[in-house]
Amino acid sequence: MKITLAICKIFLLGLNLTAAGPVEGINDEPSSLKFEYGDSSYILYHTAVNWYTARNKCRQQGLDLVSIETEGENTAILNAISSFKIESFWTAGSDKWQEDSWYWDSTGLDFGPTQNWTSGQPNHSGDCLLLWNVIDHLWDDADCLHLNQFICESQTYICSETSP
Ligand SMILES: *[C@@H]1O[C@H](CO)[C@@H](O)[C@H](O)[C@H]1NC(C)=O
Ligand SMILES: *[C@@H]1O[C@H](CO)[C@@H](O)[C@H](O)[C@H]1NC(C)=O
Ligand SMILES: [Ca+2]
Ligand SMILES: [Ca+2]
Numbered sequence: 817m818k819i820t821l822a823i824c825k826i827f828l829l830g831l832n833l834t835a836a837g838p839v840e841g842i843n844d845e846p847s848s849l850k851f852e853y854g855d856s857s858y859i860l861y862h863t864a865v866n867w868y869t870a871r872n873k874c875r876q877q878g879l880d881l882v883s884i885e886t887e888g889e890n891t892a893i894l895n896a897i898s899s900f901k902i903e904s905f906w907t908a909g910s911d912k913w914q915e916d917s918w919y920w921d922s923t924g925l926d927f928g929p930t931q932n933w934t935s936g937q938p939n940h941s942g943d944c945l946l947l948w949n950v951i952d953h954l955w956d957d958a959d960c961l962h963l964n965q966f967i968c969e970s971q972t973y974i975c976s977e978t979s980p
Contacts, residue, residue, distance in 0.1 A: 849900055853892035857970045858882060860897055860905070867944040867960040870906045871921065874968035880922035881908035882967040886930055893967065894953050902949045906966040909945025911938075911957070918945070922971055931955065 849860040861873065867881075874880050884890050884907060897905075908922035916938070918927045934954035942959035958964075 849897065851892075851896040853889055853896075856889075858893065858896070859968045860900065860902065861966050861968070862900075862902065864963040864965050866963055867906050867910075867966075870964070870966035871908075874966070877968065879968035879970050881906060882969040883908045883920035883922050883925075883971075884930070884932075885920075885928060890930070890932065894949070897949060897967075902965050904946050904948045904950070904964050906964050907945045907947060908969075909955070910943055910960070912943040912960065915940070915943075922969070 847862055851858050851860075857879075859874075859877075859879065861870070865873070871881050882893065882905075884893065908920045909918055909927065910921045911918045912921075913919075918931075918938075919925060920927070932953075932955050934948075934952055934956055937955060938957035940957065942957050942962070944958055944960040946956050946958040946962075946964060947953060948956060
């Protein structure tokens with residue numbers, strides 16, 4: 817337990833240090849954008865990849881794909897990315913294990929009451945959750961192998977759960 821906590825603290829410290837850096841790419845097209853909301857840090861990546869590659873790229877940095885649990889988090893994310901060229905982005909949402917059983921792959925938790933599907937969705941067009949930034953900012957199920965930009969999130973509450 818103590819070791820886990822120590823690792824968590826180092827992990828969080830690392831995140832805080834990177835998040836404190838200058839925001840990239842106000843004037844040019846950035847490869848990534850960092851922002852924060854509540855206890856989470858986020859990184860938006862402009863490279864379009866499939867959902868699995870996106871998840872790997874997040875995990876390589878100790879992060880995971882973004883989960884949107886509250887309306888406040890939804891608003892914070894959309895505000896943060898509003899001035900950047902991003903058409904659509906992958907989130908951690910998926911129903912790949914059981915059709916119509918949507919959950920956040922990053923936390924393992926089922927979707928809560930805060931869901932924001934666009935009208936007519938999900939329509940079984942895929943097992944991964946996408947947000948269309950250019951259309952209505954609402955949720956859509958899409959083919960996990962399609963190429964989209966993506967947002968990673970630090971899952972800091974996992975650390976607080978192991979705290980004494
Ligand atoms: C749903 O999406 C709309 C449009 O982006 C937004 O205004 C609203 O706050 C969202 N609701 C939730 C519960 O996230
Ligand atoms: C299902 O949704 C996708 C968007 O995810 C859309 O492109 C497609 O046309 C829809 N299919 C049907 C049959 O409505
Ligand atoms: Ca989240
Ligand atoms: Ca769909």
